[in-house]
Amino acid sequence: MAPDPPVDVLVVGGGIIGLSVAWQAAASGRSVTVVDPSPGRGASWAAGGMLAPVAEAHFGEEALTGLLIRAALVWPGFARDLEEASGRLVHYRADGALLVAFDPSDRAATDDVLGFQLQLGLAARRLSARECRSSEPLLSPGIRGGAELPGDHQVDNRLVVEALLAACEHAGVAFVSDRAEGVALEGGRVTGVSLAGGGSRAAGAVVIAAGCESGQVTGLKVQPPVRPVKGMTLRLQAPPDAPRLRRTVRALVHGRNCYLVPRDGGGVVVGATVEEKGFDLAVQVGAVSDLLDDARELVPALDEYTLTDTTTGLRPGSPDNAPLVGPTGVAGLIVATGHHRNGILLAPVTADEVVRLLVGNDPSDLFAAFGPERFGPATGDRSAGEPLPGTSRIPG
Ligand SMILES: Cc1cc2nc3c(=O)[nH]c(=O)nc-3n(C[C@H](O)[C@H](O)[C@H](O)COP(=O)(O)OP(=O)(O)OC[C@H]3O[C@@H](n4cnc5c(N)ncnc54)[C@H](O)[C@@H]3O)c2cc1C
Structure with missing residues (x-):
């Protein structure tokens, strides 16, 4: 049988990052193939869908916060374009979030975070316990107060993944249900990938977007130092006439997020x-x-809800909690991974950046500090994904 003809772009990994890249690259006129044994079912399926540049602003991560703020601005247009291209809704909601403290020591901790957010000039406002409860009446009477974060929005990440799969299909993206083992190189440029099931695929450019497994693809000069950071989400459903939450609530409950x-x-x-x-x-x-336990302490009405789903996922963590997006020193080979706690928020700006690189541009100012080479060349040492000393590792 004759080998498949080369495509313009081959994307390794069909999570929200790989699918966003594939859709945008195909929409810009390129032939695109995604290689993934189970597209859309990695961390992107497990996520909560918060688009939270303010709540995700942490000490020592100011450069990342700047990127998150810009990423949030792009989301409304991305959601609109995706809904139009796929014919599906993604339920983007711009109704803000509440940050809530459950006990006095939670209050002290959230006040520290709020002080930092205000110092950065982010949109946040301190609320009394009474103001929190009038904004969200389902909160427990025991809460100690909190803050309003109007710039933190949300989207249904599972609907986004399904919409991206549909938009890719409409744009002519081909899917190969297999794992990529390694990249093939010739004369200093990438020529395709080898597949775990045997055989290979040829391409003019390859984008490594395999989430927390990106460091396992062989043949990369710059091996992304990503590691799996496990997380779990539960999905609950309100009975038909039960009271419903109005907006996203992020809380500290006896020190737990x-x-x-x-x-x-x-x-x-x-x-x-x-x-x-x-x-x-x-x-x-x-x-x-x-x-x-924590959720029910915060919102006692959840006792009446049904538990419909428990899902675990592996965030692609990086040593400084920021993404690794950019060229790799091998012509045509691009990395887009390490999005850790914020991959849903960062997907649209990441796709824009990768498409820019695919047409031969240099990295943009936005991503200049987030190139994959910032941790040094490939070492083959998986422990390279360990956090840097002093960086925060706060849940998201
Ligand atoms: C519990 C939880 C909650 C989260 N909540 C949020 C949130 O509220 N907001 C937010 O912005 N972010 C959130 N995140 C983070 C976000 O989900 C991730 O940063 C994002 O999904 C990463 O996307 P990805 O495409 O890089 O990875 P994934 O979605 O994991 O996709 C990677 C894909 O690569 C494929 N793959 C792996 N190896 C290979 C290979 N060798 N060949 C081919 N394919 C391969 C896998 O099958 C998978 O489909 C959360 C994460 C978790 C786990």
């Missing part, structure tokens, strides 16, 4: 745990129980 993201139709996503356990995806009883 917990968030509740309401969906159109009475669903609520509850998250999220953060564990460094390698490639383990087990759903552990203790983790489910802790999350439910």
Whole structure:
């Protein structure tokens, strides 16, 4: 049988990052193939869908916060274009979020975070307990206050993934249901990938967007130092006449992070745990129980809801918690991974950047600080994905 003809762009990994890149590259007139054994079912399926540049602003991550703010501005247009291209809704909601403290020491901790957000000039306003409860009447009477974060929005990440798959199909993207093992190089440029199931695919350019497994693709000069950071979300459904949450609530409950993201139709996503356990995806009883305890303390009305889904996923963590997006020193080979806690938020700006690189531009100012080469060349050492000393590892 004759080998498949080369395509312009081959994307390794069909999560929200790879699919966004594939859709945008195909829409710009390129022939595109995505290689993935289970597209759309990685971290992007597990996520909560918060688009949260303010709540995700952490000490020592100011450059990343700048990127997140810009990424949030792009989302409304991206959601509109995706809905039009796919014929599906993605339920983008710009109704802001509440940050809530459950006990006095949670209040002290959230006040520190709020002070930092205000110092950066981010949109946040301190609220009393009474103001929190009038903004969100389902909150427990025991809460100690919090803050309003009007710039933090949300989208239904599962609808986004389904819409991206449809938009890719409409744009002529081909899918290969296999794992890419390594990249093929010739004369200093990439020529395609080898497949785990045998054979290979030829391409003019290859984009490595395999999430937390991006560092396992062989043959890269700059091996992305990403590691799996396990997280779990629960999905709950309100009974038909039960009261519903109005907006996203992020909370500290006795020192533990917990968030509740309401969906159109009475669903609520509850998250999220953060564990460094390698490639383990087990759903552990203790983790489910802790999350439910915290969520029910915060919003007692959840007792009447139905638990419909528990999903674990592996965030692509990087040493400084920021993405790795850019060229690799091999002509035609681009990396787009390491999006860690914010891959849903960062997908549209990442796709724009990769398409810019595919047409031969230099990295944009926006991504200049987030190139994959910033941690040095490939070492073959998986521990390269460990966090840098002093960087924060805060749940998202
Ligand atoms: C519990 C949880 C909650 C989260 N909440 C949020 C949130 O609210 N907001 C937010 O912005 N972000 C959130 N995130 C982070 C976000 O989900 C990730 O940053 C994002 O999904 C990463 O997208 P990705 O496409 O890089 O990876 P993935 O979605 O994991 O996709 C990677 C794909 O690559 C494929 N693959 C792997 N290896 C190979 C190979 N060798 N060949 C071919 N294919 C391969 C996999 O099958 C997979 O489909 C959350 C993550 C988790 C786990």
